[in-house]
Amino acid sequence: MSIKDKVPVTILTGFLGSGKTTLLNRILSEEHGKRIAVIENEYGEVGIDQGLVINADEEVFEMSNGCICCTVRGDLIRVLGNLMKRRDKFDYVLVETTGLADPGPVAQTFFMDEEISSEFTLDGIVTLVDAAHIDQQLGRSDESSEQVAFADVLVLNKTDLVSDDALNTLESRLRDMNRMTQIIRAENAKVPIETVLNLSAFDLDQILKRRPTFLEPEYPFEWTGVYDLNAGKYELMLEEGPDPEMSLVALVNQGESEEELKDGAESSLRLYAEKANTLEPGNTIPYGEHINLKLDDKGNKSFILNIKKPTKIGLFTQHTAEEFNMKVIKSEENKEIPFNTERFWQAEHEHDDEVGSIAIERFGDVDPEKLNTWMGRLLSEKGVDIFRTKGFISYSGNPRRIVFQGVHMLFTAQPDKEWGNELRRNQLVFIGRNLNEKEMQEGFDKCLI
């Protein structure tokens, strides 16, 4: 049976009071043409309006080998085992877990049990978060941070009860914990249905088609300024700053919309991966190259920007303009040209929560054997603490990109599309508890050829 014939399943997690039942009712009452079966673990206070609803008590079954990744949900196996005989009655399954449920066994059930995995496919894990209370909950219980860690989609609910500032801080905290999740803000669980159903979050081909990268990347540059410049000669002036040098990429025809800025950032990211050419003051800055401005002289330093015809120049700089009091000056008029737009980027920084994401992004090829050994050891030693893994890899000698994903120690890798002309690179995201980023990055680097 191909994945298309399998019935998709969405897991809905979140603490009691986060709005799961409201969301569930919203999904069931909307005109979407789907016949949805609901398996409910948490029931009582609010009824479900319609649909094929089955109540089941959560039963977590550990195996005699004590292996956490073999732990499954017996209630789901039983209920789904019966539901699969009634396939003409529904074409989608929603599993609503209790607020205290560990999402691991729920997800694992769809991989570990052959009968279930032959008929159902896990579509995605949606976690509801009560914006007003999640900060406290994260501090108090492992379950809530695990539910955040496992989520493909985080619905930040009840945003009307919280200030914008607090929401931004919270979103950034959640983003640190789980960098591959999509965060959706909602009042009263009001979210577009397509943001929570049919995510194909476990079908890596699909995700990669939609989102070429799993990550909201952390860029090697902190700042971008876009300058609208007429033809002529300009100087980029920098004063003394925190570093004796600074990396920079200058792009012509840089747009100012968020999308264009992100495209520019994506191009710059690739250029940043190449070795930088050092540029002494007084020299001309080439466009579309990774360069390293030498800044160790005292006083002002200036570099030349030559503009042949009017254009918008995007400067993607390692540090913010402020730190070096960086200015663009039109030479003949000696007049400062202010930037039209600036954008700050997420720079690598310390994470506070125990649960966090580690991203590894490297250009080049890896040695499959070394990678297998490293991943094997990593997952056997840290599998309990690694909740989710996603990524793609460039195997040396293999024309196809290898995509993979895992839940705890369970791990699948499969060949995806051909690389073609694309620059070969590797991107891995690990979400887990107390992961050592430096150690993992070093381990991965040793697998590179």
Place this chain on the structure above:
Amino acid sequence: MPDIEPFSPRGMFHEGWTAEVSDYAIACGWSLKGKQFIVGDVAGGIFAFEGDTGKIIWEKDNTHSGGLLAMAIHPEGEIFATSGQDGNVQICNCYEGNVIKTLDLGKGWVEHLKWSNDGLFLAIASSKKVYVFNEIGEEKWISEDHPSTVSAITWSNKNELATACYGRVTFFDIVNNKTNQKLEWQGSLVSMELSPDGDIVACGSQDNSVHFWRRSTGMDAEMTGYPGKPSHLSFDDSGKLLATSGSERITVWSFKGNGPEGTMPGELCHHTEPISSLAFSNKGMLVASGSRDGSVVASFLKNDGNGDPVGAAFAGDLVGAISWRPDDCALAAVNAKGVVNVWKFKVRTNLFSKGFK
């Protein structure tokens, strides 16, 4: 739909009759000493056919709202019980299908039904509880809550009931309301069979192993290495052979001599997809297996558990259940599309049957 090509009955299987029920057929059994064949579908339709011809005798639908989960025919074959998602059990008459008694056990799914061998008791499992009623639907015993949903029940003798759940098998004396024995093992037990003398307890476990205990000696053993969870188990009538399956292969353990510990099991590989039903004949060492690929095979086994196929037939789709007629001269298979197939199984003469023993 299965990937294999349809084929005509082969070997000892011969054309019999076919019929249809309304939905995915999940349960079936012979009643009235083989004169009648009853089929239950997942939606709660129950159908009774003439055993020889397949002519419909009676039918009824929506017996259990939400759907049917289990059916058990009384050993005398004149009444049967059904249960479903509605939390009810119905005891019915085989002749007309009339309900004699409805038992309301509450909200939980009623997933398992077993008549005791003498037919005096009906054991019922619903969620974490097990109930025992008599033939006319009077309550005789209720268990305490089990640690998890009860996954299998079976009678070890006329007053003793075995239950399986996560982590343990328990034996209850239901007449004296006593727990006779607890066999504990950390694992999710998904199936259970007892040898006919009640001494050997075999359980399939979610972690792809079969665990068994000998009650007389207290010895237990674990058979690992199954590719999937062994949901299907069947003992032959002598208790020598245990057929097990969690994949397209059938593994047969022989309890002859010191086995099966330390012995090589027999292996039967006749299907292309996992086994979906498995049953020894009522007498003798014939095991029938039905698969998700729609094939049904009967194999004749030797004492060591190895054996050869003696017949095969195609049921058209995933085999939901199979059942030997009480005289073993016919085999019935019902499938996921609601098709009922009954094949004649070549009559074994006395001479022939001596050959089997």
